Amino acid sequence: MKAPSFKKLSLKKKKIKKMKKIKTGMGSILSQLRERDQKEPFYLPFIDSTIYSIEEIEKITKSIDNSLAQMIVVGGILNVDTSYFNDIIKKIKEITKLPIIILPSNTGMISKYADAIFFLSLLNSRNPYWITGSQALSAPSVYKSGIEVIPTAYMVVEPGGTASWIGDANPLPRDKLEIVKAYSIYAELSGKELICLDTGMVDSKIPEKIIKTVKENTNLPIAFYGGVKSMKDINKLANAGADIIITSTIIQKHKKRKKLFHLIKMVKRKKSSKKK
Amino acid sequence: MKIGKIENYIHEIIERDGVVFFGLIDPDLSDNGKSLKYAKAFYEGGADIILIGGSLGYLETAMLDETLHKIKSEVSIPFMLFPGNISGLTREADALYYMSLLNSKNPYWITGAQALAAPLIKKLKIEAIPTSLIIVEPGETVGWVSASRPILIHKPDLAAAYALAGKYLGHRITILERGSGAPGPSPPEMFKAVKKVVCHPVICAGSCKNLEDIKKTILAGADGIHIASMIEKASNPKSKAKQVISYVKKIGKEKKKRKVKKK
Numbered sequence: 067m068k069a070p071s072f073k074k075l076s077l078k079k080k081k082i083k084k085m086k087k088i089k090t091g092m093g094s095i096l097s098q099l100r101e102r103d104q105k106e107p108f109y110l111p112f113i114d115s116t117i118y119s120i121e122e123i124e125k126i127t128k129s130i131d132n133s134l135a136q137m138i139v140v141g142g143i144l145n146v147d148t149s150y151f152n153d154i155i156k157k158i159k160e161i162t163k164l165p166i167i168i169l170p171s172n173t174g175m176i177s178k179y180a181d182a183i184f185f186l187s188l189l190n191s192r193n194p195y196w197i198t199g200s201q202a203l204s205a206p207s208v209y210k211s212g213i214e215v216i217p218t219a220y221m222v223v224e225p226g227g228t229a230s231w232i233g234d235a236n237p238l239p240r241d242k243l244e245i246v247k248a249y250s251i252y253a254e255l256s257g258k259e260l261i262c263l264d265t266g267m268v269d270s271k272i273p274e275k276i277i278k279t280v281k282e283n284t285n286l287p288i289a290f291y292g293g294v295k296s297m298k299d300i301n302k303l304a305n306a307g308a309d310i311i312i313t314s315t316i317i318q319k320h321k322k323r324k325k326l327f328h329l330i331k332m333v334k335r336k337k338s339s340k341k342k
Numbered sequence: 343m344k345i346g347k348i349e350n351y352i353h354e355i356i357e358r359d360g361v362v363f364f365g366l367i368d369p370d371l372s373d374n375g376k377s378l379k380y381a382k383a384f385y386e387g388g389a390d391i392i393l394i395g396g397s398l399g400y401l402e403t404a405m406l407d408e409t410l411h412k413i414k415s416e417v418s419i420p421f422m423l424f425p426g427n428i429s430g431l432t433r434e435a436d437a438l439y440y441m442s443l444l445n446s447k448n449p450y451w452i453t454g455a456q457a458l459a460a461p462l463i464k465k466l467k468i469e470a471i472p473t474s475l476i477i478v479e480p481g482e483t484v485g486w487v488s489a490s491r492p493i494l495i496h497k498p499d500l501a502a503a504y505a506l507a508g509k510y511l512g513h514r515i516t517i518l519e520r521g522s523g524a525p526g527p528s529p530p531e532m533f534k535a536v537k538k539v540v541c542h543p544v545i546c547a548g549s550c551k552n553l554e555d556i557k558k559t560i561l562a563g564a565d566g567i568h569i570a571s572m573i574e575k576a577s578n579p580k581s582k583a584k585q586v587i588s589y590v591k592k593i594g595k596e597k598k599k600r601k602v603k604k605k
Contacts, residue, residue, distance in 0.1 A: 185510040189453045197452045198444045198507060205506035206499075209539060217512035244461075251460035252453065255440055257472035257512025 095137070095165055095182040096216050096259055099287055099310060107304045111135050112169065112291070112314040115154050116142030123154055124161065131162040138162070139312055140180065141169035143228045148174050155179040167216075169291075169312070171229075173204040182214035184262065189221050189249055193234040218260045218289075219253035223273050227266020227292060243279045254284040260310075262289040272299050274306040281307035346469035348391075348420050348437035349514065355390050356543060356565050360594030360601075363587050365389040366424065366548065366570035369409045378413050383573060385417040387583030388591070392417060393568060394435065395424045403432060410434040423468070424547075424568075426487075428459040433466045439515065440470035444504045445477055448489045473515040474508030475547075476501055478528045482521025498535035501528070505536045505544070516540060519547040522571070527555050530562030537563030553589050560593045561600070 099108060111130050113123060130138060140155060155166055155177045165181040176183065185208065188196040208215060222235040230237055238246050253261050261280055265273060272293075280288055289310035290303050303311055345353075355362045365384025367377040381392050394410065410421065411434055423430065423438035431438070440463070443451040463470050477485045478501065481492040493501045505516045516536060518528040527549045536544050545566035546559045556567060567590060576582035 187453070187511050189457070192449055194447055194449055194452055197449055198442070198504070198511070201507035201511060202444065202500075202504040205503050205510055206539075208510060209506055215510045217510060245457075248457045248460050249453075251464050252457040255460055255463060255470040255472065256442060256456060257514060259512065 095214050107308055108310045110137050110139045110312045112139045112312050114142045115140055115146050115151055116144045127158050127161045137165045139167050139169050143171050145172050145174050152177050173200050176207050176211055178211040180213055184218040185215045186218050186220040188233045189219050190236050191233050192236055196233045216260055217258045218262050219258040220262045223263055223265045223276055229264055230266055240273055246276050246279045247283050250280040250283045254286050261286050264292045266292050272302045277306040277308050348469050349471050359591050360598035361560050362566040363389045363590050364391050364393040364568045366393045366395050366568045368395040381413045381417050383579040383583040387587040392421050393424045407432050407434055428455050435468055437469035439473040441473045441475040443475045443488050444508055446488050446490050451488045472513045474513040475517050476504050478518055478520045482523045484521045498532040501532045502535040502539050506539045509540045514542050517545045517547050520549045524549040527559050530558045533562035533564050557593050560597055
C-alpha cells in the first residue's frame with residue numbers, strides 16, 4: 067500500500083474533534099481497543115515520563131490533542147518519582163480529554179489520575195520478579211487507585227532493547243516461530259486481554275513474521291511497541307496484523323510528529339489477516 | 343475471553359451450595375484400581391468434580407488415559423486436571439487448572455511450562471481455566487519441586503497481594519496450597535484477606551485434617567476445597583466420603599446464610 071502524501075492531509079481542528087469519540091468508564095478502554103482492532107490499527111502515542119520535562123510534555127500533549135490519536139500512553143523504561151509522575155498525568159489531563167493509559171516499567175508507575183493501566187507480565191523473562199513479583203508488589207496500590215486494569219502479556223522480540231536488558235528477557239528468536247506460537251497461545255489461555263510485542267528502541271526491522279504468527283494463533287489484539295520510525299514501518303505493521311501501534315521514537319522529533327499524527331488515521335490494512 | 347462449561351458449572355455450584363467439593367485422586371504407577379475405588383467413593387458421596395492430581399508428573403500418558411477411561415465409565419461427574427508439569431495432559435479430562443505458580447523462583451513454573459503445553463492444550467480442546475497457584479508455608483513436595491518461595495504463614499497480606507496480581511493478570515481462580523503433609527490448611531485470616539480483594543473463586547488445596555479445619559476454612563471464605571487423604575486414610579472410604587461431603591455442603595450453606603445476613 068502506498069502511504070498517503072503529507073500534503074493532502076490538512077484536517078481542520080473542528081473536523082478532528084468530530085471524528086474523535088471519547089468514552090470513559092469501567093472497562094471502556096479495553097472495549098474500545100477491542101472494537102477498533104477489527105477495522106484498522108489503533109494508534110497510541112507514547113509519552114516517556116522519564117526523559118521529558120513538564121514543558122516538553124505540555125507541547126507534545128498539545129500536538130497529540132490536535133491529532134487523531136484517541137488515547138495517550140504514559141510510561142518510561144527507567145523509574146520515576148511518583149509525585150512527578152502524578153504531576154505529569156495531571157498536566158496531560160489539563161490539556162486533553164483523551165484517556166490516559168499507563169505502560170509501567172516497575173512498581174512506581176501507578177497513578178489514580180490515569181484511566182487505565184496495561185498490567186504487564188514479561189512472559190519471556192528469566193527473572194520471576196518481572197513475571198509476577200513486581201506485579202504482586204504493585205497490585206495493592208493498583209487496587210486502591212481504582213483504575214481499569216488490562217491484563218497484558220508482554221513479550222520481547224530479538225534483539226530487544228532497554229526493556230529486554232532490564233527485564234532480563236530471553237528474547238523471542240525471529241525465525242523460531244513455534245516458540246512464538248506457544249507463548250501466544252499461552253497468553254490467550256491464561257486470561258490475558260492483550261499481547262504487546264517489543265523489539266526495543268534500536269534500529270531493528272519490523273518482525274512481520276512474528277506478528278503474523280501471533281495473529282494466526284490468537285484472537286487477542288496485538289500491540290507493537292518499539293522502534294517505529296516511519297510511515298513505511300507503520301504500514302508494514304498494519305499489514306502484518308498489528309492492532310495497536312505504540313510509538314515513542316518518532317514523537318521525539320517535533321516536525322515529524324505533527325505530520326505523522328495526521329497520517330496514522332489513514333493507515334488501513336491491505337486485506338484482513340484476521341481469520342474469523 | 344469466553345467462560346467455558348466447567349467454569350460455569352463451578353460458578354453455579356458456588357451459587358447454589360456456597361462451596362465446591364473436589365475429590366482429588368492421584369493415579370500413580372502402583373494404582374491397581376485404587377484411584378477407581380476413591381473416585382467411586384467421591385462420586386457416590388456427592389462430590390461435584392473429580393480432580394486428577396499429578397504432583398510429580400511422571401505417569402505415562404497412555405496409562406493415565408486408560409485409568410481415566412475406566413473411571414469415567416463408572417463415574418459421571420466432570421473430570422479436571424490439577425497438573426504437576428507438562429506431562430499428564432489427557433483428552434479424557436473435561437477441563438484443567440491452567441496454573442501459574444505465582445511465587446516460584448524459577449520462571450519455568452510461572453510461564454515456561456505453560457507456554458510449552460499451550461499448543462497441545464489448544465489442540466486437545468481441553469477447557470483451560472486460568473488459575474493462580476500460591477504456595478503457602480511449608481510448601482512440602484510441591485514447594486520443593488517448583489522452587490517456590492512459600493508465602494509466610496503469618497503474612498496474609500502477602501497472599502492477598504499475589505492473589506490480586508493474579509487477578510490482574512487474567513486468572514479467574516486462586517488456589518492456596520500448603521503441600522501434601524502440611525500440618526493443616528492455610529489459616530482463615532489468609533482466606534479472609536484474599537477474599538477481600540478478589541471476587542472469583544478461592545480454593546483451599548488439601549491439608550484439611552478434620553472437619554474442624556474444613557469448617558474454619560469455608561467460613562473464612564474459601565469457595566472450594568480439595569480433599570484426598572482424609573478419604574484415603576479412612577477404613578471405609580465410602581462412608582467417610584459421604585460424611586465429609588455432606589458436612590462440607592452443610593458448612594457451605596451456613597456460609598451463604600452469613601453472607602446474606604451481612605448484606
